[in-house]
Amino acid sequence: MGEILVLVDHADGVVRKPALELLTLARRIGEPSAVVLGAGSAAADIAAKAGEFGAAKVYVADGAEFADQLVVPKVDALTQIAKAAGAAAVLVTSSGEGKEVAARVALRLESGIITDAVDLEAGDGGPVATQSVFAASFQVKSKVSHGTPVITVKPNAVAPEAAPAAGAVENVTVEFTGKAAKVVSRTPRVSSGRPELTEAAIVVSGGRGVGAAEGFGVVEELADSLGAAVGASRAAVDAGWYPHSNQVGQTGKQVSPQLYIAAGISGAIQHRAGMQTSKTIVAINKDEEAPIFELVDYGVVGDLFTVLPQLTAEVKARKG
Amino acid sequence: MRIVVCVKYVPDATGDRRFADDTTTDREAVDGLLSELDEYGVEQALKLAEAHGDAEVTVLTVGPDDAKDALRKALSMGADKAVHVNDEDIHGTDVIGTSAIISKALEKTGYDLVVCGMASTDGTMGVLPALLAERLGLPQVTLLSEVSLEGNTVKGRRDGDAATEQLEAELPAVISVTDQSGEARYPSFKGIMAAKKKPVQEYDLDDLGVEADEVGLTGAWTAVETITARPARTAGTVVKDEGEGGKQLAAFLAEQKFI
Ligand SMILES: Cc1cc2nc3c(=O)[nH]c(=O)nc-3n(C[C@H](O)[C@H](O)[C@H](O)COP(=O)(O)OP(=O)(O)OC[C@H]3O[C@@H](n4cnc5c(N)ncnc54)[C@H](O)[C@@H]3O)c2cc1C
Ligand SMILES: Cc1cc2nc3c(=O)[nH]c(=O)nc-3n(C[C@H](O)[C@H](O)[C@H](O)COP(=O)(O)OP(=O)(O)OC[C@H]3O[C@@H](n4cnc5c(N)ncnc54)[C@H](O)[C@@H]3O)c2cc1C
Known part of the structure; x- marks a missing residue:
């Protein structure tokens, strides 16, 4: 070999x-x-x-x-x-x-x-x-x-x-040859302290349904209780509520965690492209017709602002 | 200044995309369009041309007859002229072959700046710009979320996995822009009418001096062995929150050993 x-x-x-x-x-x-x-x-x-x-x-x-x-x-x-x-x-x-x-x-x-x-x-x-x-x-x-x-x-x-x-x-001594662009400056990404999105075993993502940058608080709290990474749909990123480096989907990161939790995300094809291979998929969405429910192992039709905090409290209680 | 934008004609991602019997993309089943990610390339090329004042924007595609639709869309957004490379022998070409065809077409067209999208929405490889730079011996300034020209220098911001980088290179160069680079404009009615009169230059492989056996399925350096439709995910449980939704979800996660 x-x-x-x-x-x-x-x-x-x-x-x-x-x-x-x-x-x-x-x-x-x-x-x-x-x-x-x-x-x-x-x-x-x-x-x-x-x-x-x-x-x-x-x-x-x-x-x-x-x-x-x-x-x-x-x-x-x-x-x-x-x-x-x-x-x-x-x-x-x-x-x-x-x-x-x-x-x-x-x-x-x-x-x-x-x-x-x-x-x-x-x-x-x-x-x-x-x-x-x-x-x-x-x-x-x-x-x-x-x-x-x-x-x-x-x-x-x-x-x-x-x-x-x-x-x-x-x-090895390398002979450098080609014509390259110059890297004039480099600003390392500041770590959120949470797991790397593409490497995490659990990802909790928020979408337009989160409604505002502050709305991501409930998403982050759930993620932290589970030791998860935080993701976002492009709609949430484009609205400026969450950094682009956390976008999940075709033009963001493609993730394949053990568990993916989508909150306030409708499930557009470009979002699916980044998460559909996740092992277990869970969604919280107030619209029971949302296409994301076609993918889920478990779904809750409801308001994410009541469901997520209740889930977080329950996770914390069970973990002791 | 000659700016050439490479654009791809792709099956609509919201349609039911499939493969044909010869393992190539089925271009009959689903309507095609200008890859949405290449609209960003056209937009940035037009912006750079407007800022420069004395620039001509050419859009270039390699694709079947219908790929003209993609060129028309780009022309109606404001590009000045188009190049269409079309030849039956191209069917089934892999990315190495495609880059050979496009680089030959670029040499024939002439360029100071080559602009690409970040990736196609069907093959999604995101490597063609790098391959063009390699073949043409040009610097690649790719995956830019911000781009500008200052004299003969192209500058841009690249948001990588670990860091954000400021890049620059002298022209001629190959750039690619992401969907963070700024919304693409809609074609105006005037733009659509004007596009009908703009010239579309056609080339086949002969015109470019590309041998038929360098391309197509037989010339490909990769081979598909099998294609399997992914089994639809089995329908899961969906419950309505009647006050206990979070708790029910917690019970499911506990049962699955996540908590
Ligand atoms: C070329 C291209 C590339 C793209 N790349 C990506 C990509 O990488 N990633 C990506 O995500 N998208 C991408 N998109 C965009 C994609 O098509 C969708 O527009 C986007 O995913 C929608 O985001 P969303 O689900 O958050 O928003 P919406 O579709 O608006 O859905 C919001 C959902 O939230 C629900 N909701 C609202 N309020 C609440 C509440 N209080 N509680 C619970 N639910 C609530 C609503 O019922 C709705 O289903 C791309 C598009 C194109 C054309
Ligand atoms: C699902 C799928 C998987 C594939 N996997 C492979 C693979 O693993 N290896 C392989 O060699 N081939 C593969 N191919 C074939 C490959 O997609 C084609 O050869 C294609 O021509 C180039 O790759 P891309 O579409 O991924 O381009 P990308 O590298 O994603 O395109 C980037 C940019 O290049 C420009 N561009 C791309 N194609 C054209 C074009 N035809 N005309 C003008 N400009 C263009 C556009 O600006 C575009 O935004 C695959 C095709 C499909 C449909």
């Missing part, structure tokens, strides 16, 4: 959970190697973590370019490493940036690309990826038929499993 390169997504010197999921999936199709780019002094810790999750080798490259220029330095590095290692496949997390990096790497390797896989398994002619398409109404299995398969995988495709391996660090 060949070497499967996993581009490790990290922020603030910490490995992000989707990278551990990729390493877990990579073991199904070959021998995982991690690629850690632009992590500075955190690289050693990140490499150790990648080793814990099955990376036999960890390629580490550093340089100001990774932070100062958009996308291209990562493409330079990943392509160079893939060629030198004779990689059997390249896996990248499906984020905006991850997909852009993966696509350009695929082109340079003269390979096909599959984006937004929700599952990955070994097949006769290479890895087989599952995509969930047309707002999750179809499951498509496909493979790359030319070159080194480059596949981007959505967060939450699999539960990360530790499987200690050597994690031997190999430092």
